[in-house]
Amino acid sequence: MKIAVILGTRPEIIKMSPVIRECEKRGVEYFILHTGQHYSHEMDKVFFEELELPQPKYNLDVGSGTHAEQTGKIMIGVERILLQERPDVVLVQGDTNTVLAGALAATKLHIKVGHVEAGLRSYDRRMPEEVNRVLADHVSDYLFAPTENAKQNLMKEGIDENKIFVTGNTIVDAVYQNLEIAEKKVNVLEDLGLKPREYFLVTAHRQENVDVKERLKGILKGLELIHTEFSIPIVFPMHPRTQKRVKEFKLSLDSIKIVKPLGFLEFLLLEANAGLVLTDSGGVQEETCILGVPCVTLRDNTERPETLEVGSNILAGTIPERILKSVKIMLSRRGSWRNPFGDGRAGERIVNILTGYHNQNYA
Ligand code: UD1
Numbered sequence: 495m496k497i498a499v500i501l502g503t504r505p506e507i508i509k510m511s512p513v514i515r516e517c518e519k520r521g522v523e524y525f526i527l528h529t530g531q532h533y534s535h536e537m538d539k540v541f542f543e544e545l546e547l548p549q550p551k552y553n554l555d556v557g558s559g560t561h562a563e564q565t566g567k568i569m570i571g572v573e574r575i576l577l578q579e580r581p582d583v584v585l586v587q588g589d590t591n592t593v594l595a596g597a598l599a600a601t602k603l604h605i606k607v608g609h610v611e612a613g614l615r616s617y618d619r620r621m622p623e624e625v626n627r628v629l630a631d632h633v634s635d636y637l638f639a640p641t642e643n644a645k646q647n648l649m650k651e652g653i654d655e656n657k658i659f660v661t662g663n664t665i666v667d668a669v670y671q672n673l674e675i676a677e678k679k680v681n682v683l684e685d686l687g688l689k690p691r692e693y694f695l696v697t698a699h700r701q702e703n704v705d706v707k708e709r710l711k712g713i714l715k716g717l718e719l720i721h722t723e724f725s726i727p728i729v730f731p732m733h734p735r736t737q738k739r740v741k742e743f744k745l746s747l748d749s750i751k752i753v754k755p756l757g758f759l760e761f762l763l764l765e766a767n768a769g770l771v772l773t774d775s776g777g778v779q780e781e782t783c784i785l786g787v788p789c790v791t792l793r794d795n796t797e798r799p800e801t802l803e804v805g806s807n808i809l810a811g812t813i814p815e816r817i818l819k820s821v822k823i824m825l826s827r828r829g830s831w832r833n834p835f836g837d838g839r840a841g842e843r844i845v846n847i848l849t850g851y852h853n854q855n856y857a
């Protein structure tokens with residue numbers, strides 16, 4: 495059994511890390527194919543270093559571009575490597591252009607595709623990620639659904655139940671494997687002059703938010719209102735897409751502490767100790783739920799409805815007054831919910847299933 499692990503962006507490196515570690519531990523034959531969708535040190539290499547992952551065997555260096563450019567370049571590069579390597583299965587994770595291109599290139603060569611984090615749906619096709627995840631799911635042979643709800647989404651679309659495995663989300667493994675290491679190794683709170691619980695943490699990078707001036711302005715105005723109301727630091731490790739748009743739209747960042755995107759250990763520790771997190775990230779909605787930290791999501795919908803059901807998260811959109819109101823609601827809820835994303839053994843289950851050790855019922 496030879497596995498090709500295809501990845502290309504920050505969340506894929508983090509969420510594939512438990513699968514890669516499991517392959518290493520078990521001596522399963524695999525290689526990493528990096529598409530180069532993310533390439534800046536703080537969006538890419540820092541995660542290989544901190545998570546102690548082996549270097550990719552291949553890097554396609556596709557870089558940034560329009561959706562078609564990026565997807566097309568990745569498909570061409572992935573096809574070339576797959577013809578050379580002939581793996582038994584290609585693994586992709588999540589909903590990026592890397593995922594769609596990797597899955598399409600593999601399936602057209604009749605190589606089996608395993609989709610880690612299958613079955614998430616926002617039912618909002620304006621999001622590039624929704625298109626990517628729907629298409630990737632429909633060409634996949636192994637659908638590793640993180641939750642029962644994700645499995646039901648797939649079955650509603652007619653996907654054969656025999657292909658779907660409820661494994662839990664590998665982000666739980668990544669959080670459990672790294673939180674203690676982060677606590678021992680990094681001093682990010684001291685470095686940024688912060689005290690536990692006495693700051694809010696923010697991330698925002700979704701295309702449909704930050705590329706639209708009015709929405710990005712709404713988010714920043716919301717943060718200003720929160721700063722005025724609570725008078726505590728608001729820390730915003732800013733994604734490069736957002737940095738670019740803030741400059742282009744000439745927006746003010748007066749009441750916010752902007753820092754560069756952080757390594758996973760630093761970010762995890764900041765999340766775990768935050769009074770509250772505001773975000774439009776998918777992974778951050780999950781991590782806050784796992785860590786028991788209240789989350790306000792700067793979107794109108796979510797493909798992680800489990801977080802709303804257990805009460806760790808609230809949808810605020812991008813209207814400033816609604817963001818402030820949502821913060822007030824969530825501050826009363828800290829930590830009193832269950833984690834719906836699994837027990838931290840998703841990576842082990844995925845490798846078991848791929849290598850044939852799956853006689854147990856994983857549902
Ligand atoms: C991509 C994914 C998104 C995921 C996010 C994780 C798609 C369609 N989008 O969005 O689903 O949530 O990654 O962070 O696949 N840039 C850099 N350095 C980098 C990478 C990007 O400066 O290493 C800048 C470039 O100006 C680029 C912009 O960020 O144009 C956007 O990058 P891109 O990979 O197209 O999309 P993300 O917003 O990162």
Ligand code: UDP
Nearest residue numbers: 505508731755756757758761775776777778
């Ligand atoms: N993250 C990080 N440093 C940061 C911001 C986020 O390591 O400065 C991590 C975060 O812990 C989570 C992942 O990046 O695991 C989420 O990635 P992102 O928000 O870019 O993408 P999404 O999850 O929305 O696809």
